[in-house]
Amino acid sequence: MRIGCIQFAPQVGDVPNNLNRADACLSRADPLELDNLDLLVLPEMAFSGYNFKSLDHIMPYLEPSGSGISALWARTTALKYDCIVAVGYPEKVDSSRQRRFSAPRYYNSLIMVNGDGETLVNYRKSFLYYTDATWASEGDGFFGANIDGLGQVAMGICMDINPCRFEAPWTKYEFGFHILEVKANLVILSMAWLTQEDSSTFTPFTQEPDMETISYWVQRLEPVVRKEQKEEIIVVFCNRCGIEDDVVYAGTSAVVGIKNGEVSVYGLLGRGVKELLIVNTDHPPFAKLVSREKAPEPEVEPLAPPSVVPVPPSIVSPTRVSPTKERLSRLPEADEPVDDSIATAISSSSSTSGSHMSHGTTAGSSPPMTQIASPWPVIGIASQSPHADGDYGTGSDIYGELPSNYGRFPQHGPSGTSDATTSSTATSVRPKLAISTGSVSPPAISTKGPPAFRDLCTPPMTAFDEAPMTAIDDIPMSGFPKRTDLARSRFQADPNHTHLPFSSRADK
Helix, strand or coil: EEEEHHHHHCCCCCCHHHHHHHHHHHHHHHHHHCCCCCCCEEECCCCCCCCCCCHHHHHHCCCCCCCCCHHHHHHHHHHHHHHEEEEEEEEEEEEHHCCCCCCCCCEEEEEEEECCCEECCCCCCCCCCCCCHHHHCCHHHEEEECCCCCCEEEEEEEEEEEHHHHCCHHHHHHHHHHHCCCCEEEEEECCCEECCCHHHHHCCCCCCCCCCHHHHHHHCHHHHHHHCCCCEEEEEEEECCCCEEEEEEEECCCEEECCCEEEEEEEECCCCCCEEEECCHHHHHEEEECCCCCCCCCCCCCCCCCCCCCCCCCCCCCCCCCHHHHHHHCCCCCCCCCCCHHHHHHHHHHHHHCCCCCCCCCCCCCCCCCCCCCCCCCCCCCCEEEEECCEEEECCCCCCCCCCCCCCCEEECCCCCCCCCCCCCCCCCCCCCCCCCCCCCCCCHHHHCCCHHHHHCCCCHHHHCCCCCHHCCCHHHHHHHCHHHHHHHEEEEECCCCCCCCCCHHCC
């Protein structure tokens, strides 16, 4: 079944513009969605407005039973879209038509017409709110009957879902038990539901539904929810929005389905949205309403003193020497010769690959960056970097190719002068951030392209990386080199090389 609800903001006594506001909502809707519409519902007293103060106030806007401006609009719209239309309006019943009464009677009513313009139902509100109680009379009871094209229908207006006059017990659920009594598969509720919140705090969030309002509506249908029927019952809450004088309306029109004790949501509007809501109950609902009771706050316990986590024996030696101190003491100096076994490994690797790439430059075209082979992981040499899916790239990254001279700088001998001919097997440059346990083999030298940014920033995982932070608590801060010391090291022999590590100019 395709159901439509027009949620808009009519104003008291502004009938012509209220008609235009409803038509505007229809005109903004997708024409294809209106073609197969089965039911269109409008709010309570849709075109007259709701917040009248007295009978004298509403008297000019009362409409004859089934023949006023609201009934005319309903018939015209039903014929246009070939659907059933339900509109709320203030009804005036001529005493000549009711032999029981010697004076005219006034009702807060809901008229329903079919696609041929015929009146199907003229329901009168049974439980009055204090606003319409100033001018209207109570109806004869809730509506429940079979309607062609809709099935077994129960119908109510706004206050009908509340306890009678707010005097009946909350658990009486008059309208909820009425739905079960007539075995309705469709419930129509035309509403002008208010909110008690201040307009300054309620109206700014127009797109958000008022969840307290829809929760209250569902609570008033608790007998239907607890029945846990296998056949779904569709409930249409068509509310209005906006402000009339000092009254703020809650909006939040919705179409829900109740089945097996669950409440599914087929459509839901915000508290201040002015548009046509169209849902197809033959399609799956997009959400469910669930009850979330507030969990009790846990008792606050005093914080226990921090405990020292024991360091695994594989990281700390039997003499309890800090692993970081030990590795820093084993780092080679910049001009310290590399071990023979390591030099042999570099030579064999170079002879196997022929000419290799170093940061995008071939070894034969320009002086290569000094290659490092040591027990410590070297950052920024391996071009194959692990990605999130476990594959390995080929040197290109999402940031694109790196410049050909990226990361390459002239090597300096002991005297500080440039020496491009220094052999890579004779001198080792201390790698940046090279802290490791010494158990990780050197990364492979790429022959395919420049390194990815991940390789320049992320060292390979080591056993030390998995150690708890307490493993380095015994290292005083004085054990680490100062930035000023690093700036004066061989890494920064020439202050003009601002791209070098630990450059004071680069830091600025």
